[in-house]
Amino acid sequence: MIDRIxxxxxxxxxxxxxxxxxxxxxxxxGWLLVAGLASALRIAYTPPSIxxxxxxxxxxxxxxxxxxxxxxxxxxxRWFRDGHLQPQPSTRLAVAGRWRTVSPADARSHxxxxxxxxxxxxxxxxxxxxxxxxxxxxxxxxxxxGQVPQxxxxxxxxxxxxxxxxxxxYAVAFVAxxxxxxxxxxxxxxxxxxDITMQLVTAKLVAASGYIPPKVAGALESxxxxxxxxxxxxxxxxxxxxxxxxxxxxxxxxxxxx
Numbered sequence: 001m002i003d004r005i006x007x008x009x010x011x012x013x014x015x016x017x018x019x020x021x022x023x024x025x026x027x028x029x030g031w032l033l034v035a036g037l038a039s040a041l042r043i044a045y046t047p048p049s050i051x052x053x054x055x056x057x058x059x060x061x062x063x064x065x066x067x068x069x070x071x072x073x074x075x076x077x078r079w080f081r082d083g084h085l086q087p088q089p090s091t092r093l094a095v096a097g098r099w100r101t102v103s104p105a106d107a108r109s110h111x112x113x114x115x116x117x118x119x120x121x122x123x124x125x126x127x128x129x130x131x132x133x134x135x136x137x138x139x140x141x142x143x144x145x146g147q148v149p150q151x152x153x154x155x156x157x158x159x160x161x162x163x164x165x166x167x168x169x170y171a172v173a174f175v176a177x178x179x180x181x182x183x184x185x186x187x188x189x190x191x192x193x194x195d196i197t198m199q200l201v202t203a204k205l206v207a208a209s210g211y212i213p214p215k216v217a218g219a220l221e222s223x224x225x226x227x228x229x230x231x232x233x234x235x236x237x238x239x240x241x242x243x244x245x246x247x248x249x250x251x252x253x254x255x256x257x258x
Contacts, residue, residue, distance in 0.1 A: 071170035076175035083179030
C-alpha cells in the first residue's frame with residue numbers, strides 16, 4: 001500500500017516536472033499578459049490628480065515590474081542551458097551528514113538524480129512566489145507622479161526596487177533548480193538572506209524620510225513583517241531539505257550517502 005502511494009506521488013511529481021519544462025515559454029508569455037493587464041488596471045484606477053504630471057513617471061515602474069522577471073528568466077534559461085554540466089564549487093558550505101563524492105556522470109546515473117519528488121514542490125513554490133510578490137505590490141503601492149510627500153516617494157522607490165529585484169531573483173533560482181545547476185542551493189540561501197535584509201532596509205529608509213501617517217505605518221509594518229515571516233517559514237521548511245536530502249545532494253552536489 002505504501003509503495004503504491006509512493007509510486008503515485010513519484011509519477012505525479014514527474015508529470016508536473018515535465019509540464020514545467022515543456023511549458024516555460026507559455027508560463028513566461030502568461031506572465032507578460034497577466035502582469036500587463038493587472039498593471040494597466042492599476043494605472044487606470046489612479047486618481048487623475050496623481051497622474052496629471054505625465055505618463056512616463058507613472059508607467060516606468062510598471063514596465064520594470066513586468067519586464068524584469070521575464071528578462072531574468074529568459075537570460076537564466078540561456079545561462080543555465082547546460083546547467084547540470086557546470087563544475088561543483090570548490091568549497092562546501094553544506095557539511096551536515098556523511099557523504100561520498102562521486103563523479104558527475106555517476107551522479108547523473110543515480111536513481112535519485114533529478115528534480116522530481118519533493119523538489120517539484122520547491123520549484124512550484126519559487127514560481128508561485130513571483131506572482132504573489134507582484135500582487136502584493138500592485139495592491140499596496142499606488143502609481144505616483146509629480147509632487148508627493150517624501151515618505152511616499154521613499155516607500156514607492158523601495159517597494160518598486162524590492163518587487164523588481166526579488167521577482168527576478170526567484171525566477172532565476174527557479175530556472176537554476178530546474179536546470180540542476182550545482183550552485184542552486186546556495187543561490188536560494190543567498191536570496192533568502194537578501195530578502196530579509198531588504199525588508200529591514202525598507203523599514204529604515206521609510207522611517208528616515210520623516211512623518212508617516214499612522215495608518216500607512218501600520219500597514220507597512222504588517223507588510224514587511226509578513227514578508228520576513230514568509231521567508232523565515234521557507235527557511236525552516238526547506239533549508240533542512242536542501243542540506244540533508246539525498247536527492248538534493250546527488251543532483252546538485254554529486255555526492256551520495258555513506
